[in-house]
Amino acid sequence: MRWTMPPHSWDHDAAGSSRAATHVPPLRCRDIWHGDNDAGGAIEGAEEGDEEDEEGDEDGDRDLQSKRPKVRGFGEESPQHSGVNASFFGLESTHFPGSDEHGHFKLSHCPENELDFGLSLFPNDGVNENPGDGNVGDVEISGGENSEDVEIRMDLSDDLLHLIFSFLGQRDLCKAGASCKQWRSASMHEDFWKCLKFENTRISLQNFVDICHRYQNVTYLNLSGVPHAELLVMEAITCLRHLKTLIMGKGQLGEAFFQLLSECPLLTTLTVSDASLGSGIQEVTVNHDGLRELQILKCRALRISVRCSQLQILSLRRTGMAHVSLNCPQLVELDFQSCHKLSDNAIRQAATACPLLASVDMSSCSCVTDETLREIANSCPNLSVLDASNCPNISFESVRLPMLVDLRLLSCEGITSASMAAIAYSRLLEALQLDNCSLLTSVSLDLPHLKNISLVHLRKFAELTLRSPVLSYIKVSRCSVLHRVSITSNALQKLVLQKQESLSSLSLLCNNLIDVDLSDCESLTNAVCEVFSDGGGCPLLRSLILDNCESLSTVELNSSSMVNLSLAGCRSMTLLKLSCPNLQNVNLDGCDHLERASFCPVGLESLNLGICPKLSDLHIEAPKMSLLELKGCGVLSQASINCPRLTSLDASFCRKLMDDSLSQTAEACPLIENLILSSCVSIDLNGLSSLHCLHKLALLDLSYTFLTNLKPVFDSCPQLKILKLSACKYLSDSSLDALYREGALPMLVELDLSYSSIGQTAIEELLSCCTNLVNVNLNGCTNLHQLVCGSDDCSSGDMPVDVCPPDSAPVRSEEISERSDRLLEVLNCTGCPNIKKVIIPSMTTYLRLSKINLNLSTNLKEVDLTCSNLYTLNLSNCSSLEVLKLDCPRLTNLQLLACTMLQDEELESAISRCSALEILNVHSCPKINVLDFSRLRVARNRQTIRYPMYTRNQKTFRPKKNAPSGNKGVQLKKHIDATLGSGNLRDAVRLPPGEDLNEWLAVNSEHPLRHSDGVLHAYYMSNMSAGPKFEYRWADGIQIKKPIEVSAPKYVEYLMDWIEVQLDDESIFPQKLGTPFPQNFREVVKTIFKRLFRVYAHIYHTHFQKIVSLKEEAHLNTCFKHFTLFTWEFKLIDKAELAPLIDLIESIVSVC
Incomplete structure (x- = not known):
């Protein structure tokens, strides 16, 4: 593509041409979108254009530098336009070198619904009809010292360009055609101008006529919203003999317009919208032998007469006329929707005059009566679609439409249960809509072809009976008194009957039903369970939702196909019995009154019954279940659990769970690894002895129980790794003798004795002899008075080990294993009220100890630690702490919150040997001057002290004042x-x-x-x-x-x-x-x-x-x-x- 800008002036002789030519003006697309709609307006616009051209010629330099440069193009004249007056387009004859004629167009700024430039679409003589000829294209400029060429080359084949332009509209085609000769030729192709879409566009009369003369094969014309569209069509009607579709709108269309339509013999579709038809009391007549479809929408007329022998579709939707006359023997589809001024008699006469009618829409025609429907039924035996919605005078009684397929009777106040007999006569009926029929009380239909039915907002609707082998869609909503539903269908797959508060009886015979949603059906009784069990009529049911069905007290389901079941919010349910071997998901949220439950068998992999606090009797048979949570079932006394793949059982707070239930569970579930029996106060020695069946048991939680003897645990669970005995206040020191004297539980790594009554001696023996322990919890132990770790008394082979100096490298795990077998890493002593002293000297072998927590030990006065691998030390709220000695080269986090007795000097000395310290929390330590950081930095070799330890989003709370004072x-x-x-x-x-x-x-x-x-x-x-x-x-x-x-x-x-x-x-x-x-x-x-x-x-x-x-x-x-x-x-x-x-x-x- 080559686009060359014109020079400041033109020298004809320098260009080598002296021929004079008669100028034939081109078609200007700016006039198409911007021109006026009458000849006078066009001429006036042309005069303005002449003035602009003359002014531009006088000052070429200004034009070249303007943002709107003039671009000159030329083309050949079409024989059909050789006589067009040049002044009509606002152009004067201009002689250009190298061509007989030249068109002229100028860039300009126009509104959105107009083109921003004018373009010569047509050649100016008939010598060369090929649009791609070299004569039609760029302006070649030669000579002139100020000439300047701007070239843009793009190699696109004609076929590719044609394909691209096929996606453009007329306005964009005109813009593209201004680029170069190739694009101009491509944009003028007849294929792009067969459909003229000028809706809501301003176009001058002359330009429209010229387009129609140039492209006489136009088949589609849209002039909706075009000013004076009637005049445009009447002037160019002789060139529109191939027109098939015409769209008009927003204006005045007189009788003359409709009479001239006969000049378009191929016209098949006419659409007129939002227009005024005729004038005064004159009748508007549409008479055309070839018309197939006529739409007169939202128009205003007094009388309309349609005489079209081939017309098949007629729509007069929302048109305000008082009378209509039809002579359309081939009419198949008739639409009178919202024609409020038409009388019942007028509609009757119009419809009965068309014996081939198959579809009639008379919705919102309030005057229509049953008599009209009966007349139409007699005159139009092939009627298959009828829409009589919003017709209050229709009851449909004694109306017989045997061929009816689709019936819409929405908001018909006259429809009652007596109307169903007439509807049932339509044996071919496939779709039925009865929404908002306020007097309808019951529907009972046996229709072999019924597929869809809609019943919405029926205030008095109480019973529904449907029988249809092909019924596939049912919509029932907002029927507040509906209490009985009976459905028989082989095609229905999903049924939704949500919020039917009165529904109490449900009968289904649906062999392919898969999903059922009965949420918030508060009146459903226990009998509904029989419908969804095997043999109840839904053999393929997979999903059932009964949420918030508060009248259900007993739910018994026996289904081999059910996969998902939701009973959330069924607060009245006390008994649940499920025999669904393929059940994978069950939701029991809010079933807080459930007392007995049986899951035998089910395909569940996990189950949480902790939300059922009143559950007392439980039976589970689940071959695939691996996780069972009974936490909070405080009255559960009988539990039969047969889950061979179960690995985790949480029975916390099951206070009434007995030994026999635990024994039976242990025998039936040998793969259990985690067993939580916290607060199971009824479990005794017999129950614990049965744990020998659990060969993979790794975690046992017996916290908050009344155990006095742990021998059954030591004997039955030698492989135990975690043992929790928190708050077991009846355990004595001798209860743990087997741990540190007999080597019981050799694989134990975590022991929790928090809030127990274990004494000082037993604790010291445990820490000294149980070398495999990694985590020890002694929180709240009131009998712990001091924690002084000396040399190992239980292992003669241990030797004292020196502590690494602060600048030494981290101790390798190989070195630790060679020097000691003590594996303790975490020691928690939170809230030990009587502990006063914690000392871990250098000769001890706690080389792996990384975390110590002494928080809330309010009587703790002295802490002396030499731990080479300690990373975290928490002494918060140790309000009596006075002595702090630390030799912990790897300590990074030190918490001293509210250590009110700790002195500045003591802290300075303590952290002097903690070179890796990163976090120091000294909130609420009144004897420590936290503003003086220099001494602390020097003491810790310029380490970073973070005060406070939390940022704004993690700040430690502290009020500005103390209340009260x-x-x-x-x-x-x-x-x-x-x-x-x-x-x-x-x-x-x-x-x-x-x-x-x-x-x-x-x-x-x-x-x-x-x-x-x-x-x-x-x-x-x-x-x-x-x-x-x-x-x-x-x-x-x-x-x-x-x-x-x-x-x-x-x-x-x-x-x-x-x-x-x-x-x-x-x-x-x-x-x-x-x-x-x-x-x-x-x-x-x-x-x-x-x-x-x-x-x-x-x-x-x-x-x-x-x-x-x-x-x-x-x-x-x-x-x-x-x-x-x-x-x-x-x-x-x-x-x-x-x-x-x-x-x-x-x-x-x-x-x-």
Whole structure:
């Protein structure tokens, strides 16, 4: 492609041409889109164009540098246009070298519905008819010292260009044709101008006529929205003899227009929309022998007469005429929708005059009666489609339409149950719509061809009976009194009957039914289960949803095909019996009254029954099940579990589970690896002895039980790796003799003795002799007074090992195995109230010890550690700590939160030999000057001290003030510390004798945060929720008035800021003694504790497993226990708010 810009001026002689030529103006596409619609307007536009051309010729330099440069092209004249007046296009004759004639077009800026330039589409003489001839194309410029060529070359074959242009409309074709000779020739191809789409476009009369003269094979013409479209068609009608489709709209169309249509003998489709037809009382007549389809939409006319012998489709939709006359013997489809002015008689006469009618739409013609329908039925025996929606006078009684296939009777107030007899006469009926028929009470149809039926919003509809072998779709919705449904079909695959509150009886004979949804059908009875069991009529049923069917009390299903079952929200269900061998998913959320359950057999791989707190009798036979959770089934006493592939069983808080149930389960499920029997207080020695069947048992949790003898465990489970005995208060020191004296459980790596009554001697023997232990939990052990690890007394082969110097390399695992076989890595002693001293000297062999947690050991005074591989040490809330000696070259994290007695000098000396320290937390340490970092940096060889340890999004909570202040507040805080140190949390939360309740609440509103802030910040992410049923949103009533959904980190950040504001507000928490508390003080305190509880609920539901893996659960449990006892003592949190953790809370309260 070559595009050459014109020079400033033209020198005819220099170009080598002296011929004079008569200028024949080209067709300008700018005039097509921008010209006026009458000759006068066109001439006026031409005059304006002359002035522009003359002005442009006078100043060539300005034109060349303009943003709208003139581009001159030339072409051959068409014989059909040789006589066109040049002035009509606003052009004067201009002689160009190298060609007889030249067209002229100019770039311009026009509205969106116009082209932005004019283009000569046609050649100017008939010498060469080939559009691709070399005479038609670029302007060649020679001579002139200021001439400048701009060339863009693109090699595209004619076939490819033709294919590309086939996707363009007329406007884009004109733009493309301005580029070069090849594109111009391609854009003028007749194939692109057979369909003229000028809708909503301004086009001048002369240009439209010229186009029609040039392309007389036009078959499609759209002039909808074109001003004076009637005049355009009338002027060019003689050139439109091949026209097949004509679309008009938005204007006035007189009788003359419709008379001239006979000049288009091939016209088959005429569409007129949103137009005024005729004038005054004159009748508009459409008379055309070849017309097949006529659409007159949203038009205005008084009378319309249609006389088209070949017409097959006629639509007068939404046209306002009072009378219509039809003489169309071949008419098949007639549409009178929303013709409100047509009388019943007019519709009747029009329809009955067309005996071949197969489809009639008279919807929203309110005057239509049954008599009209009967006349149409008699005159049109082939009628197969009828839409009589929104016709209130139709009852359809005594109407016989035997050939009817599709019937629509929406919002017909006259349709009743008596109408069904007439509908049943239409044996070929395939589709039926009866929505919003307010008087319809019942439907009973036996139609062999019925496929679809819609029954929506039928206020009095009570019974449905359908029989059709091909019925495939049923829509029933908002039928509030429907109580009986009977369906027989071989094609129906999905049935949805949601929210049918009165539905109580259901009968189905559907051999191919797969999915059924009966959600919120509150009146369904137990008999519905027979429908979905084998032999009930649905042999292929795979999915059944019975959510919130609150009348179901007994659900018994026996189905060999069922895969998915949902019974969520069936709160009245007390008995569940499933015999579905292929069942893979079952949802029992909200079935909190279930008492007996049987799953024999089922194909389930996992099952959670912890949401059924009243379950007392359980039978399970599941060959594929690997995970079973019974956590919280507090009254479960009988359990028969036969799951040969079961690997994990959680029976926490099953307080009534007996030994015989455990023995039977152990025999039937030999592959169990994890067995959790926490709070199973009815399990005794016989039950534990049966565990010898579990050869792969690796984890056994017997926490919160009343065990006194562990011999059955040692004898039955020698392969045990994890043993949890937390809060087993009846265990004596001798209970563990077999561990450290007889070598029982040689593979044990984790032992949890938290909150037990094990004494000092037994603990020391365990740590000394059980060398395979990796993780030991001694949280809350009241009998632990000191932890002094000396040399190994149980292994004569051990030798003292020197501690690595601070700058030494890490100890390799090979070296450790050679020097010692003691594998302890984690030691947790959180909340040990009586421990006073922890010493691990250099001669010990705890070379793998990497983490020690002594948090909340309030009486701990001395810590002396020499541990070469210790990485984390937590001494937070050790308020009595005075002596701290550390020789831990690899220590990176040291927590000293609220160590109120620790001195600056002691800390400086302690960290001097911790060269790898990265995190140091000294919040609430009043004797440590945290602003003076220089001494600490020097002491630690310029290590990094992070203060505070949390960023803004993980900040440790600390109010700006202490509330309340004064001697009374200080005394109360000392009382809290003293009672916490006693080890009895129940005593610690009670109101001291003679003290004011509000003062006590105020002090404790801030004090628990000192112990739990690490918990609140260290373990939260994702959404702020507590299980699938509880989601918490934030609102403070001031800045955020409407609850918003936020992430858990953001919720905690908002909460800490809000609590800080409350504690610092002297109108709520008075700072001066004697100032009364406000009346709403207790409500503010309750809100604080309620929101703090939500954070605990989120942590336990979402992150507890992660906390367990990090060995931090002891600290969390202690903080939450203190929190729970305090809020329970003073009823600060409503019981409904405690629902996410109610089982855990009740166990804490009952044990304490």
